């Protein structure tokens with residue numbers, strides 16, 4: 460594709476937006492504050508972390524959302540009451556995460572499980588793969604069947620956790636066995652409609668972030684829109700892979716539709732760490748004020764294998780991280796220009812959602828235009844994908 464042609468496409472991206480499109484990050488933040496102060500703010504969807512004692516629930520929460528290093532989790536005390544963690548102040552992930560103490564007694568009259576499950580978006584059940592998991596499977600069945608009866612809309616996610624201690628063959632065999640037994644139990648109880656998703660996880664590598672990314676993505680109603688926008692952006696900019704990251708948690712909330720390979724994801728996670736670390740050390744004011752991540756955040760890292768990593772701020776919480784070849788990076792002006800359009804589109808998507816949430820009116824989904832140049836496709840993309848319940 461020639462540069463001229465790409466520039467034409469880039470032009471069409473920008474033309475697709477109204478000329479008075481004038482809000483920026485500050486307005487987005489204001490909107491988020493308004494939302495949080497609204498009466499429905501307390502009703503943020505929940506992600507529940509459940510499982511037997513010492514299965515690793517608190518460790519997962521601390522490592523993913525609070526930057527605790529995996530080794531420090533060795534000293535975590537056992538949780539003895541439900542811990543509610545509202546991470547929406549620091550993260551795009553606008554949910555409450557509830558960490559349950561090991562054994563939840565469904566027969567305890569003070570435990571209002573109906574109320575808890577009614578407002579739940581995802582239930583993550585953590586199974587310690589290094590331990591005998593027969594008891595955990597029994598508990599999993601009891602928990603998900605109760606929850607499903609109260610709220611069949613919940614996404615049921617099973618983390619087969621602590622797999623760092625297992626060989627590759629053992630991992631696959633454990634996953635197959637747990638999958639089989641859990642689904643047999645459901646079939647015996649005539650609960651075939653209850654769908655369980657399985658993930659192999661460990662806090663000692665990126666698998667826990669990748670699994671959490673997938674859990675969170677299922678709860679983001681704008682996901683198809685974000686994927687469309689990323690696809691258009693990378694194909695017009697000569698980029699190989701792009702992730703939209705929640706900077707604090709390193710969860711990727713969307714990526715383009717090419718397959719994700721773990722190595723690329725890890726590379727992008729590492730880049731975020733480097734940028735934030737350098738920024739914390741050298742980017743803050745002398746008195747320690749300022750933010751390690753702000754509107755100016757931008758980083759380019761050239762690797763010795765002709766790969767370039769490119770990170771840029773999208774919103775207060777989100778960053779775009781891209782992987783591209785050195786020769787594509789020669790057209791940096793074009794990439795910057797398309798990024799500018801992409802960023803505007805992202806802001807528009809979330810403005811549509813937040814105004815919809817405020818008024819309580821669901822936006823009609825419209826099928827993407829097949830005739831699509833960048834313009835038409837982006838416009839339909841901004842509408843497509845918003846009708847599910849809003850985050």
Ligand SMILES: Nc1nc2c(ncn2[C@@H]2O[C@H](COP(=O)(O)OP(=O)(O)OP(=O)(O)O)[C@@H](O)[C@H]2O)c(=O)[nH]1
Nearest residue numbers: 513514515516517518532533537538561621661662
């Ligand atoms: N090897 C390994 N150990 C882990 C992993 N995740 C957690 N652990 C360890 O498992 C132990 C228990 O972790 P916790 O997070 O306290 O478990 P919990 O499920 O919250 O326990 P309760 O609060 O008692 O319900 C800690 O010593 C962690 O260091 C993992 O991925 N791999």
